[in-house]
Amino acid sequence: MAMVTVEVEYLGVIRLLLKKKSDTFSFDAEPSVEEVVAAIDARHGGQAAQECFRQLFILYRGGHGPGQVVDRQVILADRSLLKIASLVTGG
Amino acid sequence: MSYCGKALRVNLTSGSINVEDLSEELLLGCIGGRGLNMVRLYDEVPPEVDALSPENKLFLGVGPLTGTAFPGSGRINISAKSPQTGKLGDSNAGGFFGPELKFAGFDQVIIEGQATEMCYLLIKDGGAEIRPAQHLRGLEVFATQEKVREELADPKVQVACIGLAAENGVKYAGVFCNLVRAAARTGMGAVMASKNLKAVAVRGTGGLVPHDRLKVEAMLAAIDQQIRGHAEFQPRVLLGTTRLVHALNEAGCLATRHFQTGRFEGAEAVSGEYLAEKYKKKSKGCFSCTIPCSRFFELTDGEYAGLKSEGPEFEGLAGFSSRVGVSDIGAALKGVDLCNRYGMDVISTSECISFAMELYQRGLITLEDTGGLDLSWGNSESVLELIRQITYRQGFGDLLADGVVKAAERLGADTAKYAMHVKGLEIFQADPRGLKGYALGVAVATRGGDHLRAEPSFEFTENPQEGIRRFGAAESAFRLEYKGKGRVVKFYEERCVLADSLNVCKNTLVNMEILSFAEAAELLRADTGLAFTEEGLQKSAERIMNIERAYIAREGVRRRDDTLPQRFLTEPLPAECGPSAGSVVELEPMLDEYYAARGWDKATGLPTRKGLEALGLDKIAADLAKRGLV
Numbered sequence: 001m002a003m004v005t006v007e008v009e010y011l012g013v014i015r016l017l018l019k020k021k022s023d024t025f026s027f028d029a030e031p032s033v034e035e036v037v038a039a040i041d042a043r044h045g046g047q048a049a050q051e052c053f054r055q056l057f058i059l060y061r062g063g064h065g066p067g068q069v070v071d072r073q074v075i076l077a078d079r080s081l082l083k084i085a086s087l088v089t090g091g
Numbered sequence: 092m093s094y095c096g097k098a099l100r101v102n103l104t105s106g107s108i109n110v111e112d113l114s115e116e117l118l119l120g121c122i123g124g125r126g127l128n129m130v131r132l133y134d135e136v137p138p139e140v141d142a143l144s145p146e147n148k149l150f151l152g153v154g155p156l157t158g159t160a161f162p163g164s165g166r167i168n169i170s171a172k173s174p175q176t177g178k179l180g181d182s183n184a185g186g187f188f189g190p191e192l193k194f195a196g197f198d199q200v201i202i203e204g205q206a207t208e209m210c211y212l213l214i215k216d217g218g219a220e221i222r223p224a225q226h227l228r229g230l231e232v233f234a235t236q237e238k239v240r241e242e243l244a245d246p247k248v249q250v251a252c253i254g255l256a257a258e259n260g261v262k263y264a265g266v267f268c269n270l271v272r273a274a275a276r277t278g279m280g281a282v283m284a285s286k287n288l289k290a291v292a293v294r295g296t297g298g299l300v301p302h303d304r305l306k307v308e309a310m311l312a313a314i315d316q317q318i319r320g321h322a323e324f325q326p327r328v329l330l331g332t333t334r335l336v337h338a339l340n341e342a343g344c345l346a347t348r349h350f351q352t353g354r355f356e357g358a359e360a361v362s363g364e365y366l367a368e369k370y371k372k373k374s375k376g377c378f379s380c381t382i383p384c385s386r387f388f389e390l391t392d393g394e395y396a397g398l399k400s401e402g403p404e405f406e407g408l409a410g411f412s413s414r415v416g417v418s419d420i421g422a423a424l425k426g427v428d429l430c431n432r433y434g435m436d437v438i439s440t441s442e443c444i445s446f447a448m449e450l451y452q453r454g455l456i457t458l459e460d461t462g463g464l465d466l467s468w469g470n471s472e473s474v475l476e477l478i479r480q481i482t483y484r485q486g487f488g489d490l491l492a493d494g495v496v497k498a499a500e501r502l503g504a505d506t507a508k509y510a511m512h513v514k515g516l517e518i519f520q521a522d523p524r525g526l527k528g529y530a531l532g533v534a535v536a537t538r539g540g541d542h543l544r545a546e547p548s549f550e551f552t553e554n555p556q557e558g559i560r561r562f563g564a565a566e567s568a569f570r571l572e573y574k575g576k577g578r579v580v581k582f583y584e585e586r587c588v589l590a591d592s593l594n595v596c597k598n599t600l601v602n603m604e605i606l607s608f609a610e611a612a613e614l615l616r617a618d619t620g621l622a623f624t625e626e627g628l629q630k631s632a633e634r635i636m637n638i639e640r641a642y643i644a645r646e647g648v649r650r651r652d653d654t655l656p657q658r659f660l661t662e663p664l665p666a667e668c669g670p671s672a673g674s675v676v677e678l679e680p681m682l683d684e685y686y687a688a689r690g691w692d693k694a695t696g697l698p699t700r701k702g703l704e705a706l707g708l709d710k711i712a713a714d715l716a717k718r719g720l721v
Contacts, residue, residue, distance in 0.1 A: 011337045013326045015364050047325075054322045058341050058670070066669035067341060085341045088526070088570070089323060090548040090602040091332035091405050 004030050004078045007063065008040065012086030014055060017048040033057050034072040036082060058083040093155050093299045093618045094118055099197045099219055101212060103286050104145055104204030108219050113198055119621055120707065122628070123154030125181060125591035126635045127199050128170035132179070133642050133711065135201075142174035142278075143285040145205035151192065151251075151291070152199045154594035155619055158190035158299055158378070160311055162318060163596025165190055165378030167274070169251075174285070175262040175278035175439070175494050176515035176539045178646045179639060182265065182279050183543070183591055184251075185377035186272030191249040194295025206287040211239060211252075214293040224289040231255060231432040232267045239292050252290035253280040254434025256482045260284070261492045263439035263517075267431065271401045272377070275436035277516060277538050302620035310614050314605060318381050321603045328374065331384035332405035333363025335521070336413070342570075343668030344525025347413045348452075348468050349445040350511060350658060353522045353668040357418025361408060366420060375401055382598050388424070395421035403427040403437075409520035410441030415448060416468030426474060433482040442517035443491040443498060444477050449509050456502065462486040511656050513540030514648065523659045525671035526550065528567075528576045528583075531681040535580065535653045537639035546601045547583040550576070571670075573677040577684025585632035592635065608632075634706040637698050640691070641711045644720055650696035653682060697721060 004027045010018055025031075025039045041049035058067040059074065060081040067083065076082060096118070098111045113127075121130050128150040140146045150170045157164055167189035173180030192200070196217040211224040227235055232254040239250045250268060257264035257280035265275030266283060283289075301307040318324060326334050336358055339345035344353040359365060370390055376383030389399040403424060411417060411426030430437045450456045451466035458465065464473045464487060480488020491498050496515050499507040511518050516539025523530035532545030549557075550572075555565035558575060562582070567575025583601065589611060590600035599605050606614070608625045615623040654660075655676060663673045686693045690702045700721040703712035715721040 011341070011362075011364060012334050013329050016329045016367060017325075019368075051325060056338070056341065066343075066667060066672060069342075069670050083341060086326050086330070086334040086338040088335065088338045088342050088344075088521075088551050089326075090546040090597070091335050091542075 002078075003028065004076075006031060006036055006076050007081045008036060009081060009083045011083060012055060013051055014048050014084050017046075017051065018044055030075050030077055032072065033070060033074050033076065033082065036076065037072070052084055054087070056085045056087050058085055092302050092620055093159050094123070094621075095193060095196050095198045097197050097217075098199040098201060099214060100201045100203070101219060101221070102204045103202065103206040103210065103221065103288060106221060108221070110217070115621060118155070119623065119627065120631060121635060122589070122592035122631050123198060124152045124157070124166070124594040125168045125170070125183070125588065126631065127592070128152040128168050128181065129635055129638045129642070131199075131201065132170055132172070133638050136172050138645050140172055142172040142177060142180070142282060145203070145286070147172050147282055147285070149202040149279065149282050149286065150199060151202075152594075153189045153192055154592050155615055157594040158193035159301070159618065160379055161595055161614075162311075162315060162379060162381040163377060163599050164594065165380070166591075166594040166596060167192065168591055168594065169266050169274040169279045171279055171282040173277040173538070174281045178514060178643050178648065179538050180277035180279055180282065181538050182274035182276040184266070184268060184272045184274040185596065186249075186269035187378045188249040188251050188268040188272070188293065189594055190378045191293045191295055193299060194297050195293050196295060196297055200291070202286060202288065205285065209287045209289050211290040211292060212288065213243070214291065216295055216297065227289045228258065229255065232434045233270055233432060235290055236268070236270065239290055243292060243294070245294060248292050248294045250290050250292045252434075253283050254432060256433045256435040257281050257284035259482060259484050259492075261435055261481060261484065262494050262497075263436040264434050265436050267434055271431045273431070273436070276438070276541060280434055301618045303617040306617035307614065310610070310617065315381055317605050318599060318603065321605070323598075323603050324382065327382050327384045327598055330363040330367060331386065333366060333403070333408055335405040336362045336409055337364060339521050339525070340413075341669075342525055343664060343671035344522040345413050346409060346520040346522055348416045349414060349449040349509070350522055351449070353525055353664050353671055355413035358413065360418045361412035361420045361423050363405070363408070366408075377596070380596070382596070384598060390421050390424065393419070393421040395425045398425060398428060400424070400428050400431070402431070406520050407437035410437045411474060414441050414445045414520055415474050417471045417474060418469065419471055422471030422475065426478060429475065429478045433478070435478075435482065438519055439494060439517040440478060440481060441520075442511055443481065443495050444474055446495050446498065446509055446511065447477070447487070447491060450502065450506055455504060455506055460487065508657055513655060514643075514652055516540045518656075522664065522671070523655055523676055524664045524674045525668070526570045527573045527676055527681065528570065528579050530655060530659065530676040530678065531576050531685060532580045532583070534655050534678060534682070535685060537636070537643055543597065544587055545580050545583045546587060546597060547576070547579045548602055549579050549583070571674055573681050575684070576681045577686075578688045580685055581688040584636055585629070588632040588635045589628070592631070630706060634708060636689075637703060637706055637708060638711065640698055641703065641708070641715055644697050644715065645718065648696070650682065650686075650694065653696055654678065
C-alpha cells in the first residue's frame, strides 16, 4: 500500500516553541489528526506536542483552500495540509 | 489600605488646585477607575457641553488594585465627553503611570477649564502644581516624555502626554505614557489639547499597605498559579495579541482591504510569528505583570531598517497591513510607530485611510481629491504619507482628521455606507461577520464601535454543554452562531467593567476569566478593609453599565444606534474565507436578547426607571424622567 503524506504547518505558539514552520509526515494509512499529533510528539516531544490540543486544527484537503476547522478524530487523506493555529481569543 | 480616598481637582482657568475626599459609599458603589470616572462624567458634564470647550472635564481614574502586587495592576482610565463621537469618551492604558498616581496619593484627578497658555501638571506626593509648557509645544510623544523627565531631574517620574496630532486638533488623538502605552480611543488627547494641557507628570513615594497582608499575599500566590497554568498563558507570553493576524486569517475573518474579505494573502509576512522570529529583541510587560505580552523589536533589514520600538499590538499591526492591503511588515511597523510618536489612535487612523482606499478603488474619489496620492491597496508610501497629513491636518489628510463619519459627510455621494464605525467610533481589525458575539458587543458598546467593552471570548470555546450551563444556549459557545449572545455579551461587559474599575489587565480578568466576583470581593475586603460583597460588586458592575447607558441615552442614543455598518448585515463573507464563508451578522435577534438580559426597553434600548432605581440610581432615573426618557 502506498504511503500517505501529510504536511503540517505550524502557526502561533507551536511554531515558536518548535522553532519550525512546517513538517512532512508519512503514514502507512490515512491518519487521524490525533495520530498526526502523536507523530509530532514522536519527532519533537516536549511542550509543543502537549500544547497542540489547545490549538485549532485547520484542514486544507488536497493541500489547498478553503480550509475547514476539524477535530482530532477527523481522518486526513493523502497530500492533506494541516495547519495548527492559535485559537481566536480576546485581544 | 489600597484606596487613597482622595481626588485631585485642578481648574486650569483659575489655577485652583483642591484635594477632595472620596466617600466610602462612593468607592463601594462604583469601585474605582472607569466606575469613578463614569459617575463624575454623568454628574459633571451635561449634554449641552461642547467636548472641546473649557466646560468639558477630563477624568483620570485608577482602581483599588492599581499599584498593588495584583498581576497587571498598572492600568488607568482617562475619560471625558468625546470630541470624536460627541458622546461618551473613555480609554484605558497600561504601563506605570496609574500606579505612580496611587503612590502620589490619588485615586482620581479631575481637570477642568482651559489654561491660557500651554502647561503641564505636576502631581507629587499629595499635591500638585501647574507649570508652563510652551517649550514642549510641537514635540512628539516620546520627546515630550523625555523632556519632562529631564526637566524634573527624576527618572522615576511618569508622564502621560499628548503629541502633535492632539495639538493640531485631530479628533482621535490619544494620551500616551511609557512611550507607547496609549489611552488612544475616543479622542481624550484632543480634549487635553483643548485645555492647553500638554502633559501630566506624576511622582509618588507613598506605599500601599494592605488591610490584611497575609490574606492578600496568599490570594495573589494562588492567582499567579492560575494564570501560569492557563491555556492562554503561553500564547500571550510568546506572541501577545499579534497571534491574531494568523489566527483570524485562518478563521477567515481578518479585516482585509477594508473588510472586503476576511483572508489576507500576505498574512504570513506581517504575522506576529514572523515578527517574533525575525525582529523581536525581548518581551516587555507593564507594572506588576505576570504575562509580559508586549515586546521590543528592531528592524534589521528593508527600507525601515533601524526602526526600533515597543509593540505593536494586533490592532496596529493589522491596521497598517491587512486592512490597507500592505504585506511589508516594515511599513506596517512604521505606520504604528508614526501613530505612537504623533499620538493618534491606530484603529481610527487605519479606518480613515482604508475607507479612503476603498473609495479610491470604487472611483468615488480620484487623484484630484487625494492631492495626487495614489491610494491603491498596498501602497504603503501613500499610507505613511496620509498618517503625516492627518497629523498636520494638511492636504487630503485634513479631511480624515475628524474621523470617518465627518470624512464621509464631507465627501458626500455614496460614501457613508463605506464608513466602518458605530456611534462615530471606528471599529477594530476583526470582521464582525466571523465573530457574532463580538459583533453584538461592538454594536452596543457604550463608547461606540469598540471590542474592548465586552470581549465575549466564550464564543470561541466550542463547548455546547458549557453554553447551555452558563448562557442557556449551546450555540453561545460558537462564534458563528447568534443564539445566547445577548446573555454572553452582558456577562462579559460586566467582567470588563470590573477589570476597568479595579484597573487591572483584561488578559487576566476577561480573557482568562480569572478572579470571580466572589474572589474579587474577598480580595478587596482583605486589601481595603471595606465591606465588599460578591452581590455588591456584581451590582456595581451593572450599575456602571447603566450609568454609561443613561449618559449616552441623554446624548440621544437609542436602539437604532446600536447597529453595525450595512456590509456586515447584508453581504456574506466571500468563499475564500473558509470557515467563515457565507456569514452575515443576525443583529436584531441578538439585540432583543441583549436588552431582555439588561432589563432595558426593547423598542428604544433605554433603561427603565424601575431598573435604575433598583441599582440605587434614583438621581439618574429622575434626571432621565425629567427629560422624558424613562
